[in-house]
Amino acid sequence: MRRVTLRKTLVVCGVLSIVLMVVGLVALSIGSERVPLIDAFRPGALTPTQRSILFDIRLPRILLAATVGASLAAAGASYQALLRNALAEPYLLGISNGAAVGTMIALVFIGANEWGRPLMAFAGAVAASLVVYRLAGGRAGASPERLILAGVIVTTFQSSVIVFITTLMDATRIRSFTFWLLGDLSQASSSSIGIAVVATLTGVILLTFNARPLNLLMLGERDAFDLGVEVGRVRLQVFMAASLLVGVSVALSGSVGYVGLVVPHLVRMATSGDNRLTIPASALAGASFVVLADTVARTIIAPRELPVGAITALIGAPLFIYLLKRR
Amino acid sequence: MLEARNISVKYGAREAVTNVSLEVVPGMMTAIVGANGAGKSSLLRVLNGTIEPSTGQILLDGSPLSSFARRTLGRRIAVVTQEALLAFPVSVLEYVLGGRYAWSTSGGWGWESERDLEIAFNVLRQTELEDFSDRLMNELSGGERQRAVLARALATEARILLLDEPTANLDLAHQTSMLQLVRKHCDQRKTAAVIVTHDINLTAEFADNVILLKSGRTIASGPPRDVLTEELLSEVLDIKVLVDAHPLSGAPRITPAYELRRQIGADTAP
Secondary structure, three states: OOOOOHHHHHHHHHHHHHHHHHHHHHHHHOOOOOOOOHHHOOOOOOOOOHHHHHHHHHHHHHHHHHHHHHHHHHHHHHHHHHHHHOOOOOOOOOOHHHHHHHHHHHHHHHHOOOHHHHHHEEEEEHHHHHHHHHHHHHOOOHHHHHHHHHHHHHHHHHHHHHHHHHHOOHHHHHHHHHHHOOOOOOOOOHHHHHHHHHHHHHHHHHHHOOHHHHHHHHHHHHHHOOOOOOOHHHHHHHHHHHHHHHHHHHHHHOOOOOOOHHHHHHHHHOOOHHHHEEEHHHHHHHHHHHHHHHHHHOOOOOOOOOOOHHHHHHHHHHHHHHHHHOO | EEEEEEEEEEEOOOOEEEEEEEEOOOOOOOEEEEEOOOOOOHHHHHOOOOOOOOOEEEEEEEEEHHHOOHHHHHHHHEEEOOOOOOOOOOOOHHHHHHHHHHOOOOOHHHHOOOHHHHHHHHHHOOOOOOOHHOEHHHHOOHHHHHHHHHHHHHHOOOOEEEEEEOOOOHHHHHHHHHHHHHHHHHHHHOOOEEEEEHHHHHHHHHOOOOEEOOOEEEEEEEEEEHHHHHHHHHHOOOOOOOEOOOOOOOOOOEEEOHHHHHHHHHHHHO
């Protein structure tokens, strides 16, 4: 494994940015209605319907998919570093579910406030992260058994809260909720995109700027402390940034699972375990991954749609089993 | 430099260290000797601020340890632990460069400078690991890994080294070479070393000062020849020992008096 340098990081991130743009353009042109992309650049070539499909429906959805992917992958990479376990993932740890509980509480008790849902989702994610960290943490890092058990306990507890809240809803909303819980990007709107982009950039940048101390935390909190890391401050910042990323993605798109597991794993395998590279590269690769997964989700049985979470789980669950067996 | 004044350490109701004072002096190697559970590691952990003493004070250059930023302490005090915990693959060079973190001026996304690399390769040479820099830590033998831990501590350029059983995983040759290296740093760079160890013979050979701990209390403290006596060691270690002079160095040489073993050996000899 070669040492990571700034130059290498910039090259990898540059390549991944180009990949993301290509994936985005492909996703823009694919759908139940074929719109030749070249027409989008020729004035007057698009019919009003085509323009509406491209810019009001597909583009917001692709942007939301990209921010959700970037958020979940970067959050996954940092949870893994903080808990010293490659199996840590927001969905499996119950953190996404915590954000889901927060979102539902906001929906039922606060109403349709643009900021209410993301804020409550953030609060839910913070609460769930703290519980998981307390339950799973140990001096030698979280063992896979403890981590998974902590995730299961947190998830089942929250599931019962979710069921409880669902019973308070009317029947027509329940179906769209079940869909949303599995990860659903069809609700993308230009107003939600603004919140998503700002939260994603803030979170990913904050995590990236904690990457070097995170490298040391991966080797143990005590070691990091000895080497001059202010463990408490770094841990707090990372938890807050990761919870912001998870919270906002869940509020806007539900719980898309396994992105935080699959993407950082592939990035580490292809490059290095150095978080200064892994975190920004995971964000970019995660964006492409979810845009691709969502394109599959909305086209494979068109005109019907699958929740994007079903596609990511289809890829992620086997990888999780492989990682668990390999240990 | 670094001074502990009348410190006690409590874990709940249990007192692990009781009213211990010690001074860490530039160029001196101090050894802390005692049985398991005597409070040796707790004492070491208090000295770098990992554990807060319940009473007493730790002073660095006359100021309380808690008044220093963590990063400053990372440049002043380095710790060598018994084992490296590795949850993710990391190369030896990356691991050792971790020792340069406290010197970074470019924040959390900072990158190592040329000087950081120079220092890292220098300590890798000193610990005979220069050919291992690209190898993964978890592919190394226990002894090689232990040397990498020392290399990382040396990479911090800290003038105070706290070593917690650094020779526990090493063969005889590497035990000696590790302590020789620490000794060299004490002599040439005026590094102060505090070493917790069960290896009393190496202590006798290399340390300037020995502190005998029993149940968290100082039983005796002073140069090896004064402190490593049959009476004191038998009291501290709860086993009768013989002390004679090493034929080459003249340092105290400690051997357990294997009476019980000899008895059993006599009874069961073929």
